[in-house]
Amino acid sequence: MSATVVDVTWTDPATWYAALPAFHAAAAALITDPAGRVLLVKPTYRDHWAFPGGYVEEGEFPHDACGREVREELGLAVPVRELLVVDWAPPSGSRPRAIISFTFDCGSRADTDGITLPGQELEDVAFFSPDGAENCLPDNVAPRIRAALIARARRTPAYLPHGKPPQ
Numbered sequence: 001m002s003a004t005v006v007d008v009t010w011t012d013p014a015t016w017y018a019a020l021p022a023f024h025a026a027a028a029a030l031i032t033d034p035a036g037r038v039l040l041v042k043p044t045y046r047d048h049w050a051f052p053g054g055y056v057e058e059g060e061f062p063h064d065a066c067g068r069e070v071r072e073e074l075g076l077a078v079p080v081r082e083l084l085v086v087d088w089a090p091p092s093g094s095r096p097r098a099i100i101s102f103t104f105d106c107g108s109r110a111d112t113d114g115i116t117l118p119g120q121e122l123e124d125v126a127f128f129s130p131d132g133a134e135n136c137l138p139d140n141v142a143p144r145i146r147a148a149l150i151a152r153a154r155r156t157p158a159y160l161p162h163g164k165p166p167q
Contacts, residue, residue, distance in 0.1 A: 052070050053066055053069045081104065
């Protein structure tokens with residue numbers, strides 16, 4: 001006599017959802033100046049620069065997280081416009097889950113006047129040429145610069161699985 005195996009995932013939605021893979025989500029802002037230079041921030045807790053932005057909180061839409069993070073980090077209320085880049089990265093180092101990063105078009109501004117940095121989190125903010133910005137970012141994040149600028153120009157979002165265009 002053989003035992004009957006019941007797949008509870010189809011009968012118990014809570015169990016099914018609990019078994020699905022989980023991931024982290026982050027949202028970032030592409031802000032440029034009229035010359036096309038890219039605004040980056042220098043976190044106090046990292047050796048490299050970053051896009052303004054941060055993690056999406058539970059129940060928060062990624063575009064809302066982008067606006068919130070720019071307000072918290074720079075003291076600016078910016079329009080969060082089109083989605084430019086979606087980047088997926090697998091778990092790495094101490095991060096046990098994959099991360100999906102959304103980069104949104106947050107317009108242009110002439111300079112850094114009016115920006116107020118939270119000293120405990122950020123130590124600097126500056127505009128960089130696209131090449132300069134790529135050199136300031138980690139290798140897995142740097143491709144978002146070109147992808148975001150191209151996506152903005154074409155008005156079509158880019159997908160970068162693990163920082164690279166799909167093959």
